[in-house]
Structures are given as structure tokens and as C-alpha cells.
Amino acid sequence: MMKNQYNRWSKNIFLTIVLCNLSACNNGSSSTSSGYSRVAGTAPIIVDNGPLPQTNPTQNIAYTTVTLCQPGTDNCQTIDHIQIDTGSSGFRIISSVLNSQLQLPLMYDSNGNNIVECMLYDGGYTWGNVAYADVKIGDEIAPNIPININGGSGFAIPKACSDYAVPPLQNTVAAFGANGLIGINPQLHDLESAIFTPPPTNGTGYYSCSLESCNYIILPDSQQVGNPVQHFAIDNNGELLQLPNIMNSAAESVTGLLTFGINTAANNILPQSANVFNTNAATEDTLLQSQFESKLYTAFVDSGTSYYQIPAKDLGIPECSKSSSGYGYLCPQSDIEISGVISSFNGSNPTIYSFMIANATTVFNQYPNAAAFPYLAGSLDGSNQVIWGLPFFYGKSVYLGLDQAQVVSGPSTPFAAYVEQ
Amino acid sequence: MFTENIKGVFIMQLLRKLQLLLVVLVITPSICYASLASDVSSINTDAQLLNGSVSKSSPIIVNSHELLNVYTINLSIGQILEYENPTNKQIVAITWHTKRNPNIRQLLGSYFVRLQQQPTQKLGHSQVRYINDDFIFTAGGVLNDRYAKAILVQALPTGIRIEDIK
DSSP: OHHHHHHHHHHHHHHHHHHHHHHTOOOGGGGHHOOSSSOOEEEEEEEESSSOOTTOOOOOEEEEEEEEEEETOEEEEEEEEEEEEESEEEEEEEEGSSSSTTOOOOOOOSOOOOEEEEEEEEEEEEHHHHHHHEEETEEEEEEEEEEEEEEEESSSHHHEEEEOOOSOOOOOOHTTTTEEEEEOOSSSBBBBEEEESOOSSSSSSSEESSSSOOOEEOOOOGGGGGGGGGGSSSSEEEEEEEEEOOOSSBBHHHHHHEEEOOSSSTTOOTTTOOEEEBBBTTTTEEEEEEETTTTTEEEEEESSSSEEEEEHHTTTTBBTTTSTTTSSSSSOSSSSSEEEEEETTTSSSEEEEEEOOHHHHHHHHHOOOOBBBBTOOOOOOOOEEEEEEEHHHHTTTEEEEOTTTTOOOOSSSEEEEEEEE | HHHHHHHHHHHHHHHHHHHHHHHHHHHHHHHOOOTSSSSSSSSHHHHHTTTOEEEEEEEEEEEEEEEEEEEEOOOOOOOEEEETTTTTEEEEEEEEESSOOHHHHHTTHHHHHHHHHSSOOEETTTEEEEEEESSEEEEEEEEEEEEEEEEGGGGGGGTTOGOOOO
């Protein structure tokens, strides 16, 4: 019963978004006023229990479907449950999900050694070959771009990677929580030389692997794994994520839309009413500023984080007990509304943003099969980082303008922007 | 005579190998030295291996008692703080805020192996935590901005709370 109800809601909202987009009714912008008659490529978003719902159900992870092809051929494979991550750049796939027929050419250096990537998240790490593929998402194609195949490289993980990594290794679908990941951060490449200064000599990055050893190397930006959107033919200056509001504290699944480009077509117009925040290209492309109770924090808009990460202790919101199902998240006595300020990295355009936080244990117990939780929050745990995670995306159109790109009649890039639906 | 010479050469070779082994055994502890749970002198080893410099910061004082000494290792990519219990000179907590992860195995030693072997709680791709009765580890961050906290809970002096470790 509940499932049908949720499905109906999410389908209705999804239909509304799609129709709205197709008719370009986005806050009054129309194809006529914007001058666009074409429609940009889109891909569906789903928030559900992930690729292994029975054994490893996931929560608050947004997925899409991507087709990988051997470059320039029709030898392709369509793969669902690819996580959409606005906090990283580049396409990554777990090796075990690839068909043996799909032979993607590997990247080698000038000595004929394999290029292998160590990717450090702070919730784990991956290790695997860099290869080339045509990456197709909806109608858009990023031809022959470097991607990262996690696992199955045949090269032992060097200590220069693993000693710097927070466990666990996430080279399996179960550990990774997805079949792959599409990183659509405004930062164009995952180890952008302008940002990663001084250049790393170990840990996250690229390794030249021979039969004897793997050694850290600096790969030019153009050869790095990066945001595929920059390689699309037209809609290559950013992306728009749309997820519907969730009526209750949870939903079994939610569907939305990922649209490519900003102000390039009738369905990706950035409205005048949008809250726009410039991000800091020099240090981190989703770096904003946020404020809670007069204290300033660095902030990120990150769909790859499943909760709002906020200064819970300063706000007097308790964490859930270790023995409870909500352990790791916040457990206020009842639903509470919190207000914070989001602004550009330099403090300009401060915008008050209010949101709800629910008791995670209560919600998890009440909705044991749900996948989408709009009121989920966790503590920033002594750090200085506020993260506007996936709950922030529900009920909004979130735009990300890519570094070094141009948005016609729009703000300078890189930027993050949102409109409440 | 010939046999005795061979025996002599063999013994000499054996002695050389034993000598080499001894040298390796003497060197190894300083290479593998890790700060957490070690003596305060290990901070200098950490700083050397991580290409950083050490300075002493303000101690954590509770009720006029200096309960924890705080040492800062300055790196080109950020800072590591190491907390010493002055009564037994043991490093009881380490935190860092860096652009990229430091050598975590170096800093955590046997506790790093524990992290590798036991399940951690993953909260998305940006935060992980391991909480046990004696050891707490939390880490988080995004592409170019990382932080972590490792605490030996039972080794903290009385009067120090986990929240005091910044």
C-alpha cells in the first residue's frame, strides 16, 4: 500500500517535472523567451535501495543509467545504478559488472606501463585501471574519454596508495554501494593541477604499473579521469539535477531527472529567481561558505553524501545512540527546523536556508524498506565542513556550472545554484 | 685443509648474514614506528617521515590541570595534532586537517591494521567511522579537504572528554 502510494507520488512529480521541462515552463522561462527550440539531453535519476537491495540496501543514493561502449563501435553495455556524485569528477565502474565482450582499451604511459588510479574518498578507496570508453548518458555522448575501472587490474595495491587510504577498499558493488559512479563536480579533472598544489607524490592519483612495481606519476590534466559532461558536443557547460519533494519522512523510491547543459536548450534554463553561489575554482570547485549561529564553515553541495552534515553539537542536536538503527546520524527528540546561511565562497549572496531534521532511529524503524530520507542529518564531528548532501536536493532544481565553461546570459563559472520547486 | 677453508668461508658468510639481520632488526622499529599509543618521542619520527616540522601548542587544561599536551606537525598540505598524556608520556589521540591524507599507517600503527580488518560504518563517500570501547576513528572530507580523528578512549586522562579532542 505504502509502496504504491509512494510510487504514485513520485511518478506524478516526475511527470510534472518532465512535462514542465518539455514545455520549458521553468519559472516562467519559455522556449520562446529563451529563444531555444531544442531540448538538451536528459537521464533519469532514481533513489532506491541500490543494485543489491536484498543484501546491501542503500539509503539516499541517487543513481542513473549509463551506456559504455568500446570507443567508436556499437559494442556497448548499458549499466544501471551508477551513483550521481556532485562531489567528485569522473566516471568509475566496478570491474565485475562489465561484460567480458566489452573490451575497453587500457591507458598506457610512454614506457608501455599500465596507468592505474588510486582514488581516495574519505569513506573508503578504490584501485583500478584507467581505460577509454564512449560514455553515453541519455542522448549525450562523451567520446573516447578516460574512465576508471575499479578492481581487476591485476596489480597489487602499492603501499603509497593503501597506507594513505581510509579503509575499506571498495572495489566491489557491495562495498561501493553502486555499480559505478559518475562524478559531475564543476572541477573538470579529478586531480586538477591548479587545485592539487603542491602536486601529490603518493595517495590519491595515478600510478605507472609494470610487472615489478607501481610508481606514483603526475598525469597531465587532459589525460585524467574527469567530468564526462565537459566532453558532450553542445550541453557541456554544466548540469541540472531535479528531485521531487518527499511528502513524508521517507519514501521507498524517488525518481527525478538529470539534464545536461545550462542555458543551452529549452529544458535547462537557469531562472532569474535562482539562488546562485560562486564556488572557489582555486581550491575546490564546490567550495562554498555556510553559517550556523554566527559561526562560519566551508561548505559543499554533494549529492554523494547521504545526509546534511551540520554542526550538531553547537546546535544542541544529539546523535543517535550506538545501539540504535540511526547510529551515525542525528536523533532530535522530534522533527525540528534548522536555519543556516549558504553563500558564495567569498561570503557574497548570503541566503537563509531552512530545513527539517528528523530522528533517524524513529524514521528508520518506521520505514524499514525506504531508500529516500529528506530529513536525514549527521554531525560534522569537529570538522569545519558543512555538507549539503542528498537531502538538500529533494524538492529542488540544483544547477552546477562547470569550471572554465561559459553560460550564456548566466553567472560566471564555476557555480552552484538552486531553485525550490 | 680444503674442507676446513670451505667451512671457514661458510661460517664467515653466516656471520655476515647474521650481522645484516641484526642491522635490519635495529633499523626496522624506527621505520615502523607509529605514534598512536607510542611514546611522545615518536612525534619527531612522524614529523621526519612526513616531511613536517613540530611545534608545541597550548595544552588542554581542565580545572587548572594540564591534562593533555598538544603537538602540531606542520606539513605543506595541512596540520596534524598529536595529544600526549603527560603522566605516562603516551600519545592518546591524533587528529588531522589536510588537503590530502597523510600516511595513516604511519600515524596509527597497529590501529590502522585494525581499521583494515574490521568493518567501519560508511556514511556515503565522504565520512567513515569506527567506534569501539577503546578506539574511536572518524574521518571525512571531500576531494581536497580531509580531516580525521583517532582517539584511544580508555587512555584519556580523567576529566578529558572526546569532544575536547579537536
